[in-house]
Amino acid sequence: MKKLLLIATFISVYTTTLAQQYALFGTQSMFDAFENPSQKSFTLDSSRKFSSNFLLPYFNINAANSGSSDNVVRRFIQEGTFDTRNLPLGHGDINRAFVNSNIYVATFRIFQSYKYQKELGFSWQIRTDGQANYTNENLAIFDSYTRFPQGVELNGIFNASGYQESYHQFSFTYRENWDKRLAFGLKLSILTGISYIDGNINNSRLFINGDDNYLRIGLNGDYRSTITDTEKFNKNTVIPNFKNPGLSFGFGTNYKTKKGLFLMANIKDLGFIWWRNNPQQNTLNANKVIENIDYNQDNTNQEIKDIFVLNNTSKKFLTPTNAKIDVYLSKQFGFYKPGLAISKNLFYKGGDVAFVNTFNYDNLSASVTPTYNFNKIFMLGLQGKYQTPNFEFFMGTENLIGTGYFANGLLNDRLSGTGHNGASFYMGIGIKFGNVVNHPQFSDMIPGINDKDNGSLFRWFKSLF
Numbered sequence: 001m002k003k004l005l006l007i008a009t010f011i012s013v014y015t016t017t018l019a020q021q022y023a024l025f026g027t028q029s030m031f032d033a034f035e036n037p038s039q040k041s042f043t044l045d046s047s048r049k050f051s052s053n054f055l056l057p058y059f060n061i062n063a064a065n066s067g068s069s070d071n072v073v074r075r076f077i078q079e080g081t082f083d084t085r086n087l088p089l090g091h092g093d094i095n096r097a098f099v100n101s102n103i104y105v106a107t108f109r110i111f112q113s114y115k116y117q118k119e120l121g122f123s124w125q126i127r128t129d130g131q132a133n134y135t136n137e138n139l140a141i142f143d144s145y146t147r148f149p150q151g152v153e154l155n156g157i158f159n160a161s162g163y164q165e166s167y168h169q170f171s172f173t174y175r176e177n178w179d180k181r182l183a184f185g186l187k188l189s190i191l192t193g194i195s196y197i198d199g200n201i202n203n204s205r206l207f208i209n210g211d212d213n214y215l216r217i218g219l220n221g222d223y224r225s226t227i228t229d230t231e232k233f234n235k236n237t238v239i240p241n242f243k244n245p246g247l248s249f250g251f252g253t254n255y256k257t258k259k260g261l262f263l264m265a266n267i268k269d270l271g272f273i274w275w276r277n278n279p280q281q282n283t284l285n286a287n288k289v290i291e292n293i294d295y296n297q298d299n300t301n302q303e304i305k306d307i308f309v310l311n312n313t314s315k316k317f318l319t320p321t322n323a324k325i326d327v328y329l330s331k332q333f334g335f336y337k338p339g340l341a342i343s344k345n346l347f348y349k350g351g352d353v354a355f356v357n358t359f360n361y362d363n364l365s366a367s368v369t370p371t372y373n374f375n376k377i378f379m380l381g382l383q384g385k386y387q388t389p390n391f392e393f394f395m396g397t398e399n400l401i402g403t404g405y406f407a408n409g410l411l412n413d414r415l416s417g418t419g420h421n422g423a424s425f426y427m428g429i430g431i432k433f434g435n436v437v438n439h440p441q442f443s444d445m446i447p448g449i450n451d452k453d454n455g456s457l458f459r460w461f462k463s464l465f
Contacts, residue, residue: 021060021396021426022341022354023367023383025328026262029392030109030430031058034123036266036326037173037185038252042111042119042437046389049434051109058104060426062398066377067095069136074421078410084143087136089157096375097132097162098350104428111437116456117183121173126194126238129322131348131375132162141206142301145215145293150208158204158219163348165319166194167273168240169248176456185252193244193273194237196319197225199308201284214291215300223282223308224317226275246273248321262330270323270346280312320347335360350374354381363388371398379422390432399424 024031026039030051033041041051065073068088076082103126112118137157140147148154168191175185205218226244227237248271254264290303323346330339339356354371369381383396397403402422 020326020341020343020352021383021398022328022339022343022352022356022371023358023369023381023396024385024394025341025356026264026330026337026339027385027387029385029387029394029428030107031104031392031394031428033109033119033175034104034107034121034171034173034187035268036252036254036264036328037121037187037250038175038183038254038264038266039185040117040119040175040177040183041109042117042432043389044114044117045436045438047111047437048390048432049111049437051107051430051432053104053107053428053430055106056429058107058428058430059102060398060424061099061101062422062424063099064373064377064379064399064402064422065095065097066375066421067136068093069095069134069139070421072139077406077421082143084136084140084147087140087147089136089140089147090154091136093136095134095136096377097134098373098375098377099128099130101126101128103127107430114437114439116176116178118174118176121171123169123171123173125169125171126166127169128164128166129348130162130164131350132160134160134162137206141217141304142297144297145208145300146210148206148208150210153205153207155205156203157206158217159201161198161200163196163198165196165273165322167244167246167321168192168194169269170240178456181257182255183253187248187250187252187268189248189250189269189271191246191248191271191273191321192240192242193226193246193275193277195227196244196273196275196279197227198319199223205287208293213294214289215293216287216289217304217307218287219284219307220286221284223284223312225280225308225312226278241277243277244273244275246321247271248323260331262328264326264328266326268324268326269321271321272318273321274316274318276316279314279316280309281315281317282308282312284308322348324351330356344374367396369398377422379424381424392428392430395427397424397426 028041030041033039072084072087104123106124109121112120138160169189171187171189173187177183201219201221203220208215248269250268252266256262286307290300293300324343326343328341330337337358341354344351351374352371354369356367356369358365358367363386365385367383371379379399380401381398382400385394399422403424406423
């Protein structure tokens, strides 16, 4: 575990958005409505007025590593053995690591008005986003200095970059129909940061003198973090305290043509976080000599880690959230609904193209989703869903093959899998309750019919211009 923490500190291998749950797009589920704010989640004459997850599981977790370090990472995760002896060095190989999570802790949604089919939503999420590029040498130096040639200076072998951002997101969503085919929605969020770390090593050097039992390592770049020591990260760190405040905004629209083609577009999580609770910054300009390297790898690891965590200065900084733009289209053909989703990060590298194939039978559906991530990772997703107007349950993975290998390796305590490492799992439960929302001709009490103000928010915005 100590080696894992050192590696994570050195190369900032933490997180990035890898894949969203594209099989839930266009399903009018509660998840669909919170993630894509123009989407409705209530069905007239069938659904009840309120919906919530009642603190039941509503989350997704994705992780992947791609590059020539795959076998080293796979063996470390599945067997607990960190061994870089078969890792090729000196070829300039670049690896990419990705992990992301999106946990809906609490959700509550209201059908507000029949006119314009207005819906209001409130949610509390815990999110993590980021990315990292690193070299094989970044791993090998934490295993053994004997992996490197001696008596010669090696340049650029530790150049790496990465970031991680975790935060709470408290959101308000609103959607309404413009007409029978067009709808708009927005999502306004207050954020409070949990942790942030980023690093960029743009120049690096290594010289090893085995005869005199020392090495000299040089690192130039930048490093920022809100966690000064990984051991200090505990449950209290995760409790919302608004010491690192932020805001974000999302907007979406959807349109259904006369021929049944459904089109949807979103701008998501466009915002920032102001990191002001004990933030640390360090301009790396290290040329450090580490002595007594024989049979003392733990000390070598700690000395390298100290380059990043010592001599920091406290300085507040602002970072963008991982905003993205999505486009989705689909059409129903009897029991089969194909869909195409394209998503692109706005400020960070990454994005997806997904082809969703959904097969419906009554209230049950199964989806198969091949996805290509712009970081050159191909995944195959599988989802099962049971959905009625007042209940929804779904479970799936965005990376079926990688998750299968990962689970097999952990359960059997042996090496399993080839190609990139990856695992993904998501699930959710949503329940509606209260009075049934009806058309006016079927009920004397319809939300919005007797309201004093039945105006449209988006028409009001239009009137301003």
